[in-house]
Amino acid sequence: MDLIPAPRVVRTALSGEDFVLGPDTPLHAGPGAEGVARWLRGVLGAAFGIALPDRADASGGITLRVDPGLDAEAYRLQVGADGVEITGGDPAGVFWGAQTLRQLAGERAFRRAPVGGHEARLPAVAIEDAPRFGWRGFMLDVARHFMPKDVVLRYLDLLAAHKLNVLHLHLTDDQGWRIEIKRHPRLTEVGSWRTGTKVGLRESTRFDDRPHGGYYTQDDIREIVAYAAERHIRVVPEIDIPGHSQAAIAAYPELGNTDVIDTTTLPVLTTWGVNSNVLAPTDTTLRFYEGVLEEVLDLFPADVSPFVHIGGDECPKEQWRDSKTVQARIEELGLRDEDALQSWFIGHFDRWLADRGRRLIGWDEILEGGLAPGAAVSSWRGYAGGIAAARAGHDVVMCPEQHVYFDHRQDGGPDEPVPIGWVRAQEDVYRFEPVPAQLAEEGPRLTSRVLGAQANLWTEVLDTVRAVDYQTFPRLAAFAEVVWSDLPAPALRDHDGFAARMAAHRARLDALGVEYRPPGGPHPWQRRPGVIGRPKEGPPPIV
Template sequence: MHDLIPAPARVEGEGRCGFVLDEATTLTAGPGTEGTERWLRSTLGAAFGLPLAPGAVDAEGAASAPNTVELRVDPSLEPEGYRLGVSPTWGVRITGGSGAGVFWGAQTLRQLLGPEAFRRAPVGVSGPRGLAAMDIEDGPRFGWRGMMLDVARHFMPKEGVLRMLDLLAAHKLNVFHFHLTDDQGWRVEIERRPRLTEVGSWRARSKHGHRASELWDETPHGGFYTKDDIREIVAYAAERHIRVVPEIDIPGHSQAAISAYPELGNTDVVDTSALSVWDTWGVNPNVLAPTDNTLRFFEGVFEELLELFPADTSPFFHIGGDECPKDQWRQSPTAQARIAELGLADEDELQSWFIRHFDRWFADRGRRVIGWDEILEGGLAEGAAVTSWRGYGGGIAAAEAGHDVVMCPLQQVYLDYRQADGPDEPMPIAYVRTLEDVYRFEPVPPGLSEEAARHVMGTQANVWTEVMQNQDRVDYQVFPRLAAFAEVAWSRLPAPEERDFAGFEGRMTAHYARLDALGVAYRPPTGPKPWQRRPGVLGRPLEGPPPIA
């Protein structure tokens, strides 16, 4: 039985040795697979201390030696599909429908070679690594297999983002939803608006915990990505066939921007010059004013971001649209005048007008807008897609109206939610969502018509970082549940009640060893030890209890 995650569509094996990875192994890359060739040398080559020298090819471009890993593109396969064959006659052959398919096949090869293949550097002499003769045929169920990472509540340095992209790729996830702005911080450099990062990227104190009653300390928190950082992140993702979906959250969740540029707020209702970057969690009442000045301001922001996120790697721009309280608009003479001028019925339609403006603006530049399901309120912009987070309802309504949808309901795939009941879980919030709960998540809701179901582009897991102060805390919340989510997004699983969770748990035994090799501070399957619950050491397991002071 294989221990691959996500589970492939078909695995057939002969049980005898079909290939040995050693110092004589060569690597042959056909057209369109050069990126995967480089990746294999930087991962397998580095892990095993092997050169993986370029292999000889025959007159037709095929590998001519048996001890070869051969990479090919075959357009007759589905774009992200692949075939992986291991044979004593010709070695390892990975054929994909595109460069992406070849890359996913290479990820499977890495898993087959054991946890040692996931080390960052060789330790001692590895010796040859044998593989059984086998044939694998595989391809994804969904084209959108993603994870949203919030870096506004707690900033993750660039190196941590690059590491997370590697972890997404290892699980065959292909969308990185990059939540860059919120009330608690603005995280991307905009040259024409320098105060967005000079002022908007830092809050004066740090909150600990999720509840309103919990404590702050006076440690400032902040940080932002320079334009060069963003270019590096986008290029790194593209090499791993991951699309980056940047999010600039408007018209709500905007206090960081308003604190930097008070004229963006509803100045006829609130003294916005007194606002600072918000230092707590929840829904903030301060929202953008629906003025021409606001529209021009964010058009300028998006013009700079279009250059950082090219169309081939970022066809979608996420503009938030969630949790936008409309009390200030109800009180604002300026907002009410705008409603009357446009002939709108109410404040919900005013938000829809705001979203429609940017839908047209991005469409004119060859991009598509996507937003949280609140953008349905007041009428959905014609070309907009929806990330359905408040359950299935918004996604169902959007899909039945002919709009594309990404299913990410908080009840199933919010990975900041606690993983067990009781006091053992650090900073417990919201629902308990176990590994099995995530594994039994079904992205296409029952009862959706066949035509509407075609608008479900896929699914993503969301990671909000209010209680995740550092990389280890993110690891602890995300893993191992992201592995279960990845199988749901990639594999063609049966109905939730028919899924073999026991079999998945068995395969996870091997996968925990891979995560260990990668240094992932996952939640242990048996739960944290008492000393792992102390503030400051949550996440990566310690070797034993802390020393006595």
């Protein structure tokens, strides 16, 4: 049946008739499953031009129900000639079962209008399934290149189709501020657009002098969060502190280190890379970002978005070393040096968020200097940060750049568009293991700290949704199976079998309009000849 991600248990009927989905098929949802019924009527109704009317007994139709006796997000799906039943341990489980049902209905079920008739034949089957990890995430960087709201909504549908349940939105950086903050309007008036853009990485001499910008209004964010919640996806906002902050400083110069640089001359950054213009550790800055986060918390309710990501990575210390104001602050706080000052900065917002019932999460640099008990770590520089965090009693999301940074190139050939990083092909992603051997050897006390994993897509060189699609797929499908399915050790995984299933899955992606990388290499229009990247040679180091 070519299901992706692969279910835990599939029993096909050796005898018995398939189920025919058609114009007379009813759909009934028990308590807690009403939202899934609304979604299923929307997608299957559009794809096949059928109504799926509600009928209490739904005999000969589709029945959805919640059974708390199953684990969270687990489901059972039974298909036979007399009907379809999806039972989930919670509404999310019912929803994931409905996603499997959609795949069983064939590639036409992924279209928005009928193609080839109003019926679909579903194979007689019994499936028992549950996810391996509770955090199955994808990070979309909308700060470097803004992605309009409809692109984000489309990606939420694509995540849901692959049973992924976390969208991490990278909302602020040196190159743009993408979320409306009403008490600080210049963050979007000034900080949301730049005068031009470096084409390629720093080594490139090409420059696009078109202004680039955009941001999400607060109602846009509310819509994104609500749309995600209906698909049982949590949205994690990222507001970068204290590095990656030049867009904010361009809008409000007092946030920068004004005694070492004329911050009034700083624009929103038009190039890429680690940037020396960082936030000043003043009370003014603290109060400013507390105000920002107060509005962020209102937009991302705790019941659907308990985590807030504060970045915390790549904060150069040169300006802090040269600033008399900062040096006085270090002495006042009794800190040993600038590294300790960064830990103090993170610690302040760690406590601030904890006092409001939220959990801070940040890139693995935040571990340096200690964290509050509830804070979590995104381990991006390899496994080492995640291992250290788990041993220190913190939860971890594994997203090592050596394995799941999707801006890295997919092949070593000359046709890959803007070649960056190590070669990470579909098979490499399929053999990614979120739980490192060092934690597995120490037992469940530490392995339970691994909440799951996340694939990250940085968009410095991805200026269109077509480019985003190319870098994301088909690798996101491989990643989805890694974090959902109960796979063996990486060396024992059946990538050939997965690749065979991908033939059917590519037809689903085609129906959804996804411009993935073809197995044989990029189409001519997917190449970007002459744009200089930064490829890394050889296998990535295991850190």
